Amino acid sequence: MLVTIIILVLSAVFFVNGKIRSDLVALCALVALLVFQILTPDEALSGFSNSVVIMMIGLFVVGGAIFQTGLAKMMSSRILKLAGTSEIRLFLLVMLVTSAIGAFVSNTGTVALMLPIVVSLAVSAGMNQSRLLMPLAFASSMGGMMTLIGTPPNLVIQNTLTSAGMEPLSFFSFFPVGLVCVAVGTLVLMPLSKWFLSKKGQKEGNALTGKSLKQLVKEYGLSSNLFRLQVIEDSRLLGKTIIELDIRRKYGLNILEVRRGDVSQHRFLKTITQKLAAPDTILQAEDILYVTGDIEKVQLFAEDYLLGMLDGHATEETLQKNKSLEFYDIGIAEIVVMPASGLINQTIKDAGFRDKFNVNVLGIRRKTEYILQDLGSERIHSGDVLLVQGTWSNIARLGKEDADWVVLGQPLAEAAKVTLDYKAPVAAAIMILMVVMMVFDFIPIAPVTAVMIAGILMVLTGCFRNVEAAYKTINWESIVLIAAMLPMSLALEKTGASEYISNTLVSGLGAYGPVALMAGIYFTTSLMTMFISNTATAVLLAPIALHSAIQIGVSPVPFLFAVTVGASMCFASPFSTPPNALVMPAGQYTFMDYVKVGLPLQIIMGIVMIFVLPLFFPF
Numbered sequence: 360m361l362v363t364i365i366i367l368v369l370s371a372v373f374f375v376n377g378k379i380r381s382d383l384v385a386l387c388a389l390v391a392l393l394v395f396q397i398l399t400p401d402e403a404l405s406g407f408s409n410s411v412v413i414m415m416i417g418l419f420v421v422g423g424a425i426f427q428t429g430l431a432k433m434m435s436s437r438i439l440k441l442a443g444t445s446e447i448r449l450f451l452l453v454m455l456v457t458s459a460i461g462a463f464v465s466n467t468g469t470v471a472l473m474l475p476i477v478v479s480l481a482v483s484a485g486m487n488q489s490r491l492l493m494p495l496a497f498a499s500s501m502g503g504m505m506t507l508i509g510t511p512p513n514l515v516i517q518n519t520l521t522s523a524g525m526e527p528l529s530f531f532s533f534f535p536v537g538l539v540c541v542a543v544g545t546l547v548l549m550p551l552s553k554w555f556l557s558k559k560g561q562k563e564g565n566a567l568t569g570k571s572l573k574q575l576v577k578e579y580g581l582s583s584n585l586f587r588l589q590v591i592e593d594s595r596l597l598g599k600t601i602i603e604l605d606i607r608r609k610y611g612l613n614i615l616e617v618r619r620g621d622v623s624q625h626r627f628l629k630t631i632t633q634k635l636a637a638p639d640t641i642l643q644a645e646d647i648l649y650v651t652g653d654i655e656k657v658q659l660f661a662e663d664y665l666l667g668m669l670d671g672h673a674t675e676e677t678l679q680k681n682k683s684l685e686f687y688d689i690g691i692a693e694i695v696v697m698p699a700s701g702l703i704n705q706t707i708k709d710a711g712f713r714d715k716f717n718v719n720v721l722g723i724r725r726k727t728e729y730i731l732q733d734l735g736s737e738r739i740h741s742g743d744v745l746l747v748q749g750t751w752s753n754i755a756r757l758g759k760e761d762a763d764w765v766v767l768g769q770p771l772a773e774a775a776k777v778t779l780d781y782k783a784p785v786a787a788a789i790m791i792l793m794v795v796m797m798v799f800d801f802i803p804i805a806p807v808t809a810v811m812i813a814g815i816l817m818v819l820t821g822c823f824r825n826v827e828a829a830y831k832t833i834n835w836e837s838i839v840l841i842a843a844m845l846p847m848s849l850a851l852e853k854t855g856a857s858e859y860i861s862n863t864l865v866s867g868l869g870a871y872g873p874v875a876l877m878a879g880i881y882f883t884t885s886l887m888t889m890f891i892s893n894t895a896t897a898v899l900l901a902p903i904a905l906h907s908a909i910q911i912g913v914s915p916v917p918f919l920f921a922v923t924v925g926a927s928m929c930f931a932s933p934f935s936t937p938p939n940a941l942v943m944p945a946g947q948y949t950f951m952d953y954v955k956v957g958l959p960l961q962i963i964m965g966i967v968m969i970f971v972l973p974l975f976f977p978f
Contacts, residue, residue: 360854366391367847367890374934374950381934381943381950382836385843397850406845410807415841415937416833417810418471421793423832424817426475427824428786438480446486450549453477453491454498458541461502462509463794469499470938472790474945490556492946493956494548496938500927501544505537506530512897512926516919519901525915535975536920536968540928543967547960555955556946575691579722579729579746585615586657589667590646596664602638607735610660612652615719615748616689619646638713651721651731690751691721693767696743700763707745708735716757718749782822789816837940844934847891852899862903873913873978877921878969880904884925885965888935893926900926913978920972928964930957 370388373379389406392398406412424430438456442449453473461469477495481488503509507517507530521527575581590596596604606612617640642648647669650657661668696702702710707720723730723737724744730737739745745764747754758766796802796809804812814829823829850856868879880900888896904922908915929935933943933953942948 360856360859362395363392363397363850363854363856366395367851370847371890374932380836382839382843385840385934389843389846392846392850397854398846402849402853403846405849406842409842409845410805412838412842412845414807414810415467415471415838415941417807417814418467419833419838420814420817420829421790421810422471422475423829424786424822425472425790426479427828427832428782428822430783430786430790433783438476442480442484446484446490447549449480449484449486450491450494450552451545453480453495454541454545454548457495457498458502458505458537461499462505462537466496466499466503466510467937467941469502470496470941473499474942478945487557489946489948490552492942493556493948493952494544494552496936496942497544497548497930497957497960498541499938500930500936501540502537504540504924504927505534507533509533509537510923510927511894512923515894515897516901516923519905519919520915523905523915528916533923536924536972539967539971540924540964543964544960547963548956551956551959555952556948575693575746579724579731581651581721581731584651584653584731586650586652586654587669588648588650588657588661589669590642590644590648591665591667592644594644594665596642596666597644599642600638601640601642604664606650606660610652610656611733612650612656612660613719613721613734615649615651615721617642617646617648619643653732689748690754691746691748692754692757693724694745694747694757694764695767696739696741696745696764698741700739700741702739702763703741704738706735707737707739710739712747716749717753718747718757720745721748722746782820785820786817786822789813789820789822792816834941834944836944837937840934841937841940844891851891873908873911873917874969874973876907876911877918877972878965880907880918881921881925881965881969884922885929885961888926888929889932890935893929893936897922897926914976917972917976917978920976921968924968924972925965928961928968930961930964932957 366388370384373384373387374381389403393400393403438452442452457469457473460473473495474492477491478488480486481491500510503513507513507528513533517528601614606614648666650660658668660666707723710720712718712720720734721731722745723734723739724746725740725742744767747757754766757764790813793809793813796804796812797806817823818826818829823832868876880903884896884900887900900922901919904918905915908918927936930939931954933939933948933950939953939957946952
């Protein structure tokens with residue numbers, strides 16, 4: 360027992376210190392429990408097969424897909440309209456929406472769904488995301504108190520009551536308690552988050568090098584001379600290759616890309632194909648050509664080959680809404696020509712960018728001048744910046760030819776940030792399916808299974824660029840941290856440490872009346888949850904709370920509620936609940952951030968609950 364407590368205390372000290380990564384501390388604690396033979400290897404590794412850990416992995420993937428498809432941004436823009444530019448209104452909206460979702464979906468699931476939305480909201484509103492992410496995690500736990508299925512400890516105390524032959528709690532028995540939790544949490548977090556979290560993570564936005572894709576499009580004025588032409592059924596382009604058209608010599612135009620709707624039987628799996636305008640690309644009906652050049656020449660080309668001109672003579676404002684260069688499979692980047700480059704004095708056509716690297720040159724920036732027309736005959740000067748377009752992998756290949764040029768920015772990093780927005784409806788459907796499977800009891804699918812199904816579907820339906828992109832969304836530090844800490848509760852129970860601590864405290868307070876005893880149970884639960892999972896704490900303390908209430912002859916319901924609220928309202932530690940761990944890397948929080956913000960909230964919540972619980976559930 361003593362060894363287990365020492366390991367627990369040392370782990371807590373290292374967690375607070377923060378100099379060693381939290382997942383490494385958790386693994387060291389796990390190895391120590393194995394070395395001292397407190398746990399068997401099977402028991403020590405049980406956390407890695409725990410359904411909570413598997414669910415977290417799946418939810419990282421689902422959350423990543425929601426962000427990758429732009430669904431988060433779409434949802435956040437609608438919420439942002441309600442909040443306007445007011446930080447207070449945005450903060451309140453995040454708290455209320457998260458609490459409402461948390462009442463019906465697991466708090467881990469709620470955070471995974473809301474995290475990309477809140478990050479997108481914060482960026483759009485020009486607000487520091489760190490001020491919202493910790494309150495997001497706490498709000499999901501508070502919302503979980505509103506219903507029977509909101510958080511696992513609620514199910515634990517329900518099971519304890521029914522096992523003792525008592526009347527079970529209804530689905531909304533928890534609702535008034537949950538409302539108080541949300542109200543108290545919102546009022547306390549509003550000032551605390553502003554004082555302690557406003558300066559977190561501000562350097563993150565400056566870490567990126569290079570310009571964003573939107574900045575490049577705007578800087579080179581690509582949209583101002585970009586037009587979309589559609590190949591219709593009786594067009595003279597049907598079946599022809601791009602090289603046969605000789606469009607550059609005849610009309611002085613460039614075909615940048617060909618957008619093609621999927622015509623295969625697997626429309627659900629892939630809905631848009633983006634092709635670079637290669638010389639051998641054969642044009643088909645319904646293809647959309649993205650063409651740059653003079654408007655009169657574009658119109659002449661469209662008339663000669665019977666093409667539908669999608670943009671017509673619309674106003675500039677309408678044009679900007681209807682057309683844009685999209686970056687799904689194809690991207691753009693800038694390269695700087697080196698002084699000793701062999702390309703100097705060669706024309707763009709002779710330089711062979713298309714033949715060697717399969718990329719187009721869209722423009723040249725020469726000091727303060729931007730050259731966009733008749734590029735083929737333009738000679739390259741030392742120090743020229745070329746804007747190139749191609750598949751992301753081909754642009755990345757350019758970076759290896761460092762003798763002739765330098766690629767600005769990080770093309771693959773830019774590619775990872777591109778949202779596959781045409782997949783947003785698919786991601787939304789999968790997300791709704793997952794929530795339905797998790798909420799309704801008549802569907803015989805466990806929550807962890809629902810999450811696994813959703814994660815696999817997100818990959819299979821193309822909501823990620825590839826499987827590797829899905830793996831990259833998983834925060835392995837959080838996964839290892841939770842998985843390695845879960846067996847700690849087993850060690851405490853196995854050695855009798857948890858029972859000894861709990862019984863000592865409860866027996867000492869029993870003589871002072873039911874309120875004092877309930878307070879002792881609440882704060883014992885609250886303290887233990889800082890070191891072990893809230894579910895494990897509830898499992899350990901619920902029978903003790905029931906027995907203690909029966910011993911002094913009062914109703915056990917408020918005592919059991921003290922256990923579930925104490926276990927769920929743990930905010931002073933990043934590893935006490937999965938939501939706390941989930942937001943830790945995104946918010947760039949340290950262990951001490953949770954202590955500064957979460958500990959005062961945890962104490963205030965406990966004091967309020969000691970007085971409120973007997974009002975809702977009399978002794």
